[in-house]
Every structure is written in structure tokens, then in C-alpha cells.
Amino acid sequence: MPVEAIVKVLFMFAVMVIGLAPIITWVERKQSAVMQDRIGANRADLAGITLIGLLHPAADVIKLITKEDVVPAGANRVMHMLSPVIAAVPALIAFAVIPFGGVYQFGDTTLNLVGADIDWGLLYIFAIGSIATYGTVIAGWSSNNNWSMLGGLRASAQMISYEVTMGLTVVGIFMVFQTLRLSDMALAQDSSFRLLGFLAPYLGNDGGVIGWLIEHVRIPGWGLVYQPLGFLMFLTAIMAENKRPPFDIPEGESEIIAGYFLEYSGMRFGLFYTAEFLEVPVIGTIVTSLFLGGWSIPWISTADVIGAVSGVFGHGFATGLCIVLHVLSFLLKVVLMIWLQMALRWTLPRFRYDQVMDLCWKMILPLSIANVFVTGLVILLMAPR
């Protein structure tokens, strides 16, 4: 078991932290360049080889590590040192409860592709996410700079507001899937339902075109389908938690210079930067697990794949194929969600401070409470008597 857990953790780290995070910084630059009609990062070269700018992440790291580490006079040295770590660690450990594959049976052994399959997985993510707030708030306070202080205050107000709202937006998903365990949620979404199923009692399965349509026009049973409003609100709230534009109020380059990390340089600034970029794939994995079916392949359930393949190649091969397809499906969805966040970041103009707060307390919060009521009503009406 420990060996298995370590391998799973290493896989997640290799893909998300070492694989995706540096590429995201490159994609961000290139994508923004394309959207703004520029060429983008292309100067870092190794003996004349530039690899379309792919060397820039490595150059960034070398630059950040070799830069002078400045601690401002009058700063609280210990807290100034500690806060980048507090900001970065939650983003790293959030991957522990994300299922990147299902539960598979090889004879007697069971393979469950999630680091820690805990009953309260989603609450764990919310809890460690709430700790990340301290990284920014302490950074703002300990720097002994008024702009930093303002940034820290803005960060605490914004993150608290959106944390409360984010919790309420996913209550509908809890109610639909009746669980907080992320692997169970992904399993529940590995299914599809008949879009025209309500017609079956009236038109019946007459064996004709209508019967075929009723049986075969199917929709994947994803959280997105059951909770479309919840999906939009959760995505907004969790992106606001990440503090990237258009929600970059705590940094506010045009107002408070760089906000809470104004007095940071070198690799300490690099940690804040990394934390923000790591949260992009974290958000991608959480949204995928909750709303986009996790590792499941739309319209093709695990039983379908195993049933189709095991007859020819045997059960073991079919299960192995399932694992590969499911992990690839999961990663594809995560990459799509990362692309969506990048596109939003470079499309929308940034909000003003009061607009961010209004959006949270006057729009998303009431709507999410209404969402909970409507979801409960529908579940009550659909319950078998």
C-alpha cells in the first residue's frame, strides 16, 4: 500500500507540477502574444536552439534563483520568510484527493487511482484552500509597506467572501451525487441517461425510428448537465480564489503596484508566482472531478469498454486499456479547463474592487442559495414514492 501510494503521488506530481506547470507559463505567454498580435517569448536559446520559446520556463527559474533576496527594513523577518511557503504548499497538497482514474479489479487486487480516497475529500480541498489565504495576508502585513498592506487586506476580504460562496455553489452537486468523496462522484458520472426517456411511456419502444431515438439519444451524466448554474458559479468563485485577472484585486498593478508581494524578490516572489500557476491545474482537476465526469469517457462507460474488449483480448488487457483511456480522458479534460482559464484571463478586463464584491455577495450568493432550493425541490419531486 505505501509503495502504491507513493507511485500515485509521484505520477500526479510528475504530470501536474513538473510537466504542466512550466508549460502553463509558456502557454500563458504565447497565448497572450497571439491574442495581442505579438510574437511572444522566443529569445531564450541554448546554442541557438530556441524551441519556440520552450526554454523560457527554465530561464525564469535560473533568473529567480540567482536574484538578490531583499527583505525590506522594518519587516517581520520570520513571517516575511514563511508566507510564500504558506501560499505555495496548499496548491501542492490539493492533488492528494483528486481521482485521476477509477477503481479497477485485477483478479484479487484492487487498484484505486487516487492518492488518498477519503470520505470528506472535497471538504479537505476547501480546508487547505482556506489556509492559503494566510500566505497572502501575512505577506502583506509582514512587508512593512502600505501598498502591501492594502493588498493583504484586499486578499483577505476577497478570499473569505468567495470561500463562503464557493462552498454554497457546490451544495447542489453534493445533493445530486449524495457524496463528498471525489472518487464516488467521478464513478457516478461514468454513466449516461436517455434525453428523451420521458417519452418512453407514451410512445413506447415500437422498434421504429422513435424507439431507437429514445434509446440512443443519450447525454453523459456529468455534474455539468445536472448543475449547469452551479458549474458557472463554482468556476467563477474558484477563479476568484486564485486571484488571477480578472480577479487580481489583491495585486492591482495599476492601483497598488503589486499588492501583497510587492516587497518580494528572487525565489520568494517565484514561490508566489508558482503558487498562482499551480492553482490553475488544481482548479482544472477539481472542476473536472466535480462537473466534467472526472476520468470517465462520455457515452462509453467502464463496463462498455471491458465488455467489448475482454472477449477478444482477455479481462486483464481490457482493464489495462481502461486505465490508460481513463487517465488520458482525465488529463484531456484538465488541459481543456486550463485552456479555458487562460482564455478568460486574457479576454476579460479586470474588475474594480467593489464589482468583485458585488458579484460575490449580490449575484452568486443569492443565486447559489436558490440553486440549492431548486435542486432540493427537483430531487424531492423525482424521489420514488
Add this chain to the structure above:
Amino acid sequence: MTDVLFYLFAGLAVAGALGMLLNVRNTVAGALSLVATMVSLGAIYVLLDAYLIGVLQILVYAGAILVVFLFVVMLLNLREDVFSPERLRGTKRIGAVIGALVCVELILLVPRALGPAAEIPADFGSYRALGTALFTDWVLAFELTSLLLLAAMVGAVILAKRSID
């Protein structure tokens, strides 16, 4: 392993509490010490199999309430002169009474801690067990608490509105 973790987090909790007491002059450091205590308490709850309470402890107390504490403390930017001896005297008296009561309660609880460990049901600490208990046996207490919170919220709005008007 559990024992080692317990002593680690218990030590952290005590250190955080002491840090808060000793940092009366530096309120932000005091509030941050309290955060350490709250997070350690959450870890101890998890070690006691009370998973939901442990996570909620971190989510609600460490992650939300203390951030608001910090927000207020940083916004007011309290200096030493706020804590004049006259103002501190009354607070100290109330604190002494509450502290004495908590001490008595702890001493009364010691004999029970020395006995055999209580049997815990299979679903102990799960959100299902807690939710069922909360909305059946304890629903009256639950509703009264929510009423209390509503009253506090209305009161806060009225106070804030008066200062605006």
C-alpha cells in the same frame, strides 16, 4: 505513529496559545499564534477519528473566522495605547473567572480519561452520522443556534447602518 503526531500537535496547540497570550502588544502575531492552535486542534480531532469536526475546525475557525480577526486587527492597526491598564483590568477579571471554570472542568474530566477507551460506532465522525444526529435528535438546538446567528447578523447590520446614517 498516532502518539507521536498527537504530542506534536498538542505541543503546537499549547505553543500557539502561549504565543497568543505573550503577544498582547503585537496583535497580528497574537492572532497568527491562535491560527496555529486552531489548525493543531483540527489535526487532533482527525487523530481522534472525528474527521468532519477536524476538517470543519480548520475550514471554519482557522480558514474563515481567524482571517476575519486578522482583517479587523490589521485594519484597525491597534497600537499599545489601546490597551490601557484601566481597560485591561475588567477584561482580566472576566478572563480569570472563565479560566478558573475551565480548570475545574478539566480536573473533573481527568478520572474519565484514565478509564478504558469508549467504543465508537462504525460511522463515527462521518458527515452522514453527524448530519443525521443534527437534523433529528438535535434539530431544536440547531434551529436555536441558527436563530442566534441571524439575530447577531441583524444586530451587526443595524449597528453599521447607524454609523453610516
